[in-house]
Amino acid sequence: MSNTALELRQVERTYQQGDVPLHVFRGASLTIRPGELVALVGPSGAGKSSLLHIAGLLEKPDAGEVLIAGAPCMGLSDAEKTRVRRTEIGFVYQAHHLLPEFSATENVVLPQMVAGVRRKAATAVAERLLGRLGLEYRLEHRPAQLSGGEQQRVAIARALANRPSLLLADEPTGNLDPKTSRAVFNEFVSLTRGEGVAALVATHNLDLAREMDRVILLHEGLLVDGADLASTPD
Numbered sequence: 001m002s003n004t005a006l007e008l009r010q011v012e013r014t015y016q017q018g019d020v021p022l023h024v025f026r027g028a029s030l031t032i033r034p035g036e037l038v039a040l041v042g043p044s045g046a047g048k049s050s051l052l053h054i055a056g057l058l059e060k061p062d063a064g065e066v067l068i069a070g071a072p073c074m075g076l077s078d079a080e081k082t083r084v085r086r087t088e089i090g091f092v093y094q095a096h097h098l099l100p101e102f103s104a105t106e107n108v109v110l111p112q113m114v115a116g117v118r119r120k121a122a123t124a125v126a127e128r129l130l131g132r133l134g135l136e137y138r139l140e141h142r143p144a145q146l147s148g149g150e151q152q153r154v155a156i157a158r159a160l161a162n163r164p165s166l167l168l169a170d171e172p173t174g175n176l177d178p179k180t181s182r183a184v185f186n187e188f189v190s191l192t193r194g195e196g197v198a199a200l201v202a203t204h205n206l207d208l209a210r211e212m213d214r215v216i217l218l219h220e221g222l223l224v225d226g227a228d229l230a231s232t233p234d
């Protein structure tokens with residue numbers, strides 16, 4: 001096993017906004033160890049979502065390298081990147097993006113079957129993960145029959161279903177009311193730790209960020225480790 005789950009080396013990315021170049025990353029680097037939970041904070045527009053897209057091999061930086069589980073990925077073909085995404089990375093977004101016509105269990109089974117797992121084994125994994133998130137009585141419910149917190153729990157179970165080494169989460173509880181957000185966040189942390197998965201979690205919520213192993217601040221195109229949260233804008 002590699003001794004890093006995610007490494008970004010000197011990542012640079014410039015977006016063109018009209019005539020004005022926007023240097024979102026100017027040599028951003030970070031290392032996340034296996035099983036480590038890291039919060040990514042920074043003001044709105046700093047580039048948190050963009051960083052997760054680059055780390056998740058969904059977007060290519062202009063320069064720099066991304067290593068997943070120790071393996072450099074920038075030279076990979078699109079098909080090879082897709083394979084790395086399927087086997088090594090789980091994604092959780094602010095909106096759950098569940099398939100509306102499928103049950104909670106099926107939403108967690110399907111990505112496993114796409115990865116080649118048989119239905120019976122995939123169902124066992126889905127029921128175990130959903131059970132760990134308190135959804136054992138909601139297995140056959142479709143997303144519209146679930147509350148917002150329950151939908152997001154299903155999305156978390158889905159992200160973990162293929163036993164990724166890295167979870168990338170963009171405001172995973174951002175759409176929930178404060179009480180539900182706290183409950184789902186606690187379960188997210190407990191399950192992620194229990195599964196031994198590393199996570200990079202973009203959040204505006206500094207209280208939640210402080211509970212992770214480490215906080216990284218995105219500031220003017222660079223990543224600042226162990227940021228002093230007292231001076232961080234919310």
Ligand SMILES: Nc1ncnc2c1ncn2[C@@H]1O[C@H](COP(=O)(O)OP(=O)(O)OP(=O)(O)O)[C@@H](O)[C@H]1O
Binds near residue numbers: 015022042046
């Ligand atoms: N494809 C693109 N083309 C042009 N500009 C982009 C593109 N993607 C992102 N940006 C710009 O890059 C900046 C960073 O955007 P990003 O969504 O990553 O920020 P963020 O920190 O996640 O913000 P928020 O906290 O509000 O979600 C923004 O100014 C955004 O407008």
